[in-house]
Amino acid sequence: MTTPPREKHLIRAYGDRRDDGIIQISFTLPVATSEKAKEAAQIYCKKLGLTDVKVAAAERAADQYTFFVVYARSPVIIDYNEIDTPEIVIKKLGFYELNEFIEQKIARKVVVFGACTGTDTHTVGIDAILNMKGFAGDYGLERYPWFEAYNLGSQVPNEVLIKRAIEQKADAILVSQVVTQRDVHKENSRAFIEQAKEAGIAGKMTLLLGGPRVDHKLALELGFDAGFGPGTKPSDVANFVAHQVLQRLGKEAKGTHFEGEPT
Numbered sequence: 001m002t003t004p005p006r007e008k009h010l011i012r013a014y015g016d017r018r019d020d021g022i023i024q025i026s027f028t029l030p031v032a033t034s035e036k037a038k039e040a041a042q043i044y045c046k047k048l049g050l051t052d053v054k055v056a057a058a059e060r061a062a063d064q065y066t067f068f069v070v071y072a073r074s075p076v077i078i079d080y081n082e083i084d085t086p087e088i089v090i091k092k093l094g095f096y097e098l099n100e101f102i103e104q105k106i107a108r109k110v111v112v113f114g115a116c117t118g119t120d121t122h123t124v125g126i127d128a129i130l131n132m133k134g135f136a137g138d139y140g141l142e143r144y145p146w147f148e149a150y151n152l153g154s155q156v157p158n159e160v161l162i163k164r165a166i167e168q169k170a171d172a173i174l175v176s177q178v179v180t181q182r183d184v185h186k187e188n189s190r191a192f193i194e195q196a197k198e199a200g201i202a203g204k205m206t207l208l209l210g211g212p213r214v215d216h217k218l219a220l221e222l223g224f225d226a227g228f229g230p231g232t233k234p235s236d237v238a239n240f241v242a243h244q245v246l247q248r249l250g251k252e253a254k255g256t257h258f259e260g261e262p263t
């Protein structure tokens with residue numbers, strides 16, 4: 001029996017009107033700001049296959065560098081139904097409900113260790129998730145009475161993070177990677193996973209990767225249990241980790257779906 005062809009869901013960018021294909025892009029060219037530079041930006045966009053190109057902004061970024069914002073029409077159409085990508089599904093409980101849930105179901109504190117690893121000094125992201133005050137009106141994990149959160153800060157070597165997490169019998173390790181130049185974030189993350197495997201914690205502790213250029217798919221490819229990108233709230237992480245602990249304890253089936261959550 002042959003399976004019927006999947007129905008297509010064709011989409012184009014939306015600017016002024018549905019399906020007009022209008023997009024906004026920004027980029028930098030290594031030339032001084034001038035009319036000639038704007039013309040170069042136009043030509044560049046046309047070579048990308050764009051039409052109706054309008055240079056909305058051309059600003060000096062540095063000596064001999066101009067930053068452009070361009071509106072243009074793209075001919076690209078994609079089939080949304082062809083896309084299959086892993087997604088984190090979280091049962092989101094509020095702060096008080098989640099603490100009560102951990103108290104009742106896990107009956108001990110959930111221990112997490114986080115750091116910005118390798119040569120990366122950008123701690124704002126991991127602080128947003130772990131520190132008491134949290135991020136975007138959402139308390140950080142240190143504020144949860146049923147979490148014990150350790151934030152080791154920046155430029156932490158993988159082995160130190162892993163060693164400290166093992167010593168404290170952590171449930172989860174949170175690795176933050178912000179700098180992505182020459183894919184250094186992937187290199188650092190792969191090295192972390194190798195060391196986690198050597199230390200025997202992969203598959204036993206929940207290993208999370210986060211940062212502005214991280215998504216769930218990339219994190220899975222690199223060997224982590226989940227990935228969290230821009231805009232992540234501490235409560236997303238708190239809820240995710242609590243369910244991971246329950247699953248590792250065999251108290252909840254993997255992939256359990258709850259009423260009202262995205263499928």
Ligand code: B12
Pocket residue numbers: 114119120121122123124125126128129135173174175176177178179180181208209210211212213228229230231232233237
């Ligand atoms: C602040 C900042 C700095 C500060 C950092 C201070 C500190 N204590 O963190 C200082 C001045 C030290 C700095 C230094 C450098 N920086 Co800087 N910096 C920034 C800046 C302006 C903001 C980053 C930030 O704080 N974002 C806010 C946080 C809240 O967002 P976030 O990190 O994405 O975190 C969220 C999520 O991603 C997620 N998350 C993050 N980590 C984790 C981890 C887990 C486990 C989970 C679950 C979630 C999670 O949750 C957070 C909340 O939603 C960015 C530009 C920008 N506007 O983004 C450049 C930027 C990141 N820096 C950059 C660079 C290049 C540098 C330097 C190399 C510059 C230099 N030549 O010296 C150095 C790096 C030195 C080093 N060894 O790392 C580049 C990186 C480019 C790239 N492609 O990699 C950027 C993008 C600027 C740019 N456009 O060029 N920087």
